[in-house]
Amino acid sequence: MTNTLKKLTSILLLLFLAPIIIAIIQTPLMTETTTEKVTEKKKEEIPVVYAAQIETPPVTQTQTVAEILPPRKAFVYFTHWQEAFKPILAASGEKIEIYHQEKNITNFQEQITAQFAFHQVETEFLSLENPSETKNYNSVRPFVKDALSQSNYDIILDIHRDSAKAATTTLQVGEESYAKLMFVVGGEHENYKWNLQLANKLTEELNTLVPGIARKVTVKVGDGVDGVYNQDLNKNSALIELGGIDSTEVELNRSIAILAKAISNILNEQVVS
Template identity: 30%
Template sequence: MKYIKVIKVPGILKLQSIYLGFFMILFSIILITSLFDLKYKFSYSWLSRSFEDVSTEFFIDVIASEISLYSPNTDQADTPLPKVLLSTVLNIWPEDIRTFLGRELPGFLTFNTEIAVAGIGTNLTTLPMESPPPLEILLKEREQSEAEIAKSNSEENPPVNTPSLKTEKDAVFIYHSHSWEAFLPLLEGNKTANEAVSLAETKNVIAVGNKLKEELAERGIGASQSKANVTEELKKKNWNYNQSYILSRELVQEAMAQEESIQYLIDIHRDSQNRELTTTKINGKDYARLFFIVGKENKNYERNLALAKELNQKLEEKYPGISRGVFIKTKDDGNGVYNQDLSSQSMLLEFGGVENNSMELDHSIEAFAEVFSEYFWKAEEVSGSGN
């Protein structure tokens, strides 16, 4: 028989009663601030951030104090009230040092990234790195003539014969929220990692998306790709770097409206970590390692996470070490949504880092296309929506 744990305080109040009273006070405050025109009000996002780290057992205990059906079947110690108050009011969780330092040390919020699946060598010291593009570099490159950039694009990406597709229409949409992200080996001159940006689509992540589109077509899967110059489009709207996902969202929504057959969304990026972390050798060939980012702040989080985990597992089975893992991000250390609310089959996929070359990237793209196509056709067979 399970006995309800009590805390000895004046009046011999049960701990569950204290929990209930605490919540009654909290929601009474929220109700009052909602009824009156106060300057500062509680928002859903504030409540979400405040309670996301509170243990599940705590809420179960609160409910169980009134509904016995929800009482746990196993004996578990109740969450100490001081600990709950500390987490709720100050957003500090004693067991996690990151909650003490995250808002005080510049850049430390990066460590809020959750590792859902850890690849080889992945830990809190080797998390993905993203750096805003140096505006002066992009402005300097924009001074090149449009003809020069167009010539570069056409010369390095000659037209290819499109193989016959098994899908009658495009099933995949490839896009690039940070289209300026480039690779040092593809750029002329000695550049630092922070300068690995380019407007030329043959030198940045658009080239990766183009290669993936071709590889999917080779396997019978139709894909469309946005080659929008996000830097220029942001400038036209007088938007900054932080609004790049708002811009790419418009591109995705437009594509989905025009092609209702689109099922999968793939946003391609590259990491800013060094070569040692972003490169691996498999069967004598060098591969640019890849990884998945899943946004936690959207309705499709669970399904997109499941998709990322399954593809990651299949990649690792065929190409051990190719993946750095699956990472989860909230609004505390990223966008948190990444347009993944638009489809339950969305991916933010990062190929390699600033120091990877075309050959290494191509090997990884081919590997991903192989694994993805197997997953795709199996899913089509199960759903009965193939040709």
């Protein structure tokens, strides 16, 4: 009886352990190689993002606002296009005058275009078959008005040369000199404050870039002045006095570069804000 009980107990124990033994035999050991394969499989399941999949790359610290945004557009003209500079005429052996039919302020169109383009501002100039037709604000007005009706511009510039002498129109910074700039606003039209606001902003920006390069904004009203300067045609119009009769070509080129930077900063600040 005792032997029979022992045999029965052994059989039951074997039946209980059999599934466990079979599972151990069929399941491979978790070796180092197996672990690597599992890890590789998990890696394959994780999606990989390549640089080419990013449609818009992040902006780096070296990129400026002007480089990110589309180019701004400036319309430029010269009401008093014959205005000349004494040192430039002297350098070419010309008679020293303050007005010249060929060597005058319009000769700086190429420099203006290049500097503005460098700061992502496209420039278009008023093109006239016969410039002698435009000698004052009234005669140039219909041409400017027509140009503005055909395209949209972010800023309109009427560039002049001041009649003041070097003591007023020259800035010395270390070994470099600049032609000072000044904005003139006509206060005799209904919306002149828009023009004044732009002139003040540009003056402030210019003096931030090169302290003292911009003179105080002048608002003109009353007898003996135009009082409008065609600035009523667009709120973003500005009349600029670029240097004076004694300004040199180098001084003028330096100031045009600073003007381009200031205009770009102001225009793109308006877009961002």
